Amino acid sequence: MDNFIAARSQMALSLGFHIIFSCIGMVMPFFMAVSHFYWLKTGNIVYKNITKAWSKGVAIFFATGAVSGTVLSFELGLLWPEFMKHAGPIFGMPFSLEGTAFFIEAIALGFFLYGWDRFNKWFHWFTGVIVGVSGLASGILVVAANAWMNSPAGFDFTNGQYTNIDPIAAMFNDAWFSQALHMTIAAFAATGFAVAGVHALMILRRQNVLFHTRSFTIAAIFGCTAALIQPLSGDISAKDVALRQPAKLAAMEAHFHTSKAAPLIIGGIPDEKHKKVDYALELPGFLSFLAHGNFQAEVRGLDSIPEKDQPPVAITHYAFQLMVGMGMAMMLLSVLYFFAFWKRKHWLSNGWLLKLFVLATPLGFMAVEAGWTVTEVGRQPWIIYGIMRTAEAVTPMPGIAYSFYLFSAVYISLAVIVVFMLYRQIKMVGTLYDTSNENTH
Structure with missing residues (x-):
């Protein structure tokens, strides 16, 4: 494995790992705030128990996300020094603001976790809302930096020099809104379905049914609502990509030949040699x-784009198809859920609907990973679209392959630890929040 492939692989691994924790960190605090609000308004102890249980999950994901996010910031300088040398002064503002949002989130989370029975009840609830708002802002700011890589703005590039730098224009580039909107809704859909799926499994196992039913309802409403509006943001993103990155759109659709009345490709196996799509x-x-x-x-x-500027077609196409497929599956399940919620309430307690949610648990995060693959692979061979090639930005330092192997081991270990902690937390719910002690008034 050469340095270039090792560097790209390590960055892909780090981003793929971190994005899961980023999504949960952006969304779970809002679930927590809703259950906390219901507790304050109704006095129903079930909602207090849900809030406390979810807050412990938020703390676990926050800690892991902080570690993986810090690693990513170091990797930008370690693996891509030429990129950071030129790009850092241009798009450093969103990263700086993201750091501020992160610290606000950390302080607010500390207040929330240790504020039970110590603060005014509504101030305590407000600290939880701040955790969500700052986490959401943090995610949007990072996406703005990535959007700049897809739509460079805020500078003039002449004779290899970056001049007339405008950080505000760089942060609010042409791609930031569509990417931020799409990513935010995706985070709500992915987290909502994942949390709903876990609680659906607990209901099927007849463990703390009331606790898990209320938890399931909150998560499912968030997730299903996001899944239903996601196609709208997808349409905005598709039109934006068509204007700014025609090579990426062509790779997404395996569209080899410029044409009018171009067909939408569903599925298929791209044949790059013969410039066609089979099946x-x-x-x-x-x-x-x-x-x-x-x-x-x-x-x-793709025939209108020089071969040296074309992204890998197969990976981009398959990732795009997977993202759309997972999104459609979640959308269909969302329609079914809301129909049951309004017209067939007895379906909500039926095992078949809960089993569908259990099966759908990973779909959102599969779509998120596939979507980021489309974003990053579809931009290749550019690290700054149309300005700097990825190969020009990689570090000359030898031995990056060993760094990739080391980080792979670290991330696998972290994943195992997080899964164990979450499993233990879910098991503890059965003993700490026994339904026999729940006030259902």
């Missing part, structure tokens, strides 16, 4: 409509 379902004109709002519009294919 795909084609919807005539739909790619033109999704990209430009016109069924007859022309969509640029």
Whole structure:
């Protein structure tokens, strides 16, 4: 494994690991705030127990996310020194603000965890809301930095020099809104389905049914609502990518030939040698409509882009198909859930619906990982789109492959530890929050 592949692999591993904790850190505090609000308004001890149980999960994910996020910041300098040398002064502002949001989140979380029966009850609830707001802001600021890599702005690039730097314009680049919106909704959908799936499993096992039913309802409403509106943000993102990164869109759809009334490809196996897609379902004109709002519009294919500037087609296409497939599955389950919620309430206690949520537990995070694969692989061979190639930014330091192996071992160990801690936390719910002590008024 050469340095370039090792560096990219280590960055992919780190991002893939960290994004899960980022999503949960952005979203779980809002679940926690809702249950806490119900406790304060109703006095129902079930909601207090839910809030305390979720707050411990938030603390676990916050600690792990802080570690993995810190590693990522070091890796940017270690693995991509040329990138940081030029890009750091331009898009450093969102990273600085993200650090501020992180510290606010840490302080607020400390207040919340140790504030039970010590603060005014509404101030205590407000600290939990601050945890969510600052976590959400932190995630959006990081996405703004990534969006800048896809849509460079806030500087002039002449004769290899970066001049007239404007950090505000860099942060609010053309891609930041669509990426931030899409990522935020994805985080709510992924976390909502994951949490709902865990509680659905506990209900099926008849463990603390009331506790887990109330928890399931909060998580499912958040997750299903996000899943239903996600296609709208996906449409915004697709039109944005079509305008700014036609190579990425072409790779996502394995669209080899520039054409009008371009078909939308569903599934299929790209054949890059013969410039075609085998075994795909084609919807005539739909790619033109999704990209430009016109069924007859022309969509640029890979044939209009020099081969040296084309992203890997197969990986980008498969990741995009996986993301869309997982999103559609969650959307269909969301429609079913809300129909049951409003019209067929007896379905909510039926095992088949709960089993569907258990099966859907990982779908959101699978979609998130696939989406980030599309974003990063689809931008290649550029680390700063159209300005700096990824190969130009990699460190000349030897031995990066060994660093990749070491970090792989560290992340696998962390994953095992986190899973163990969460499993123990879920098991503890059965003893700490016994339904026989729950006041259901």
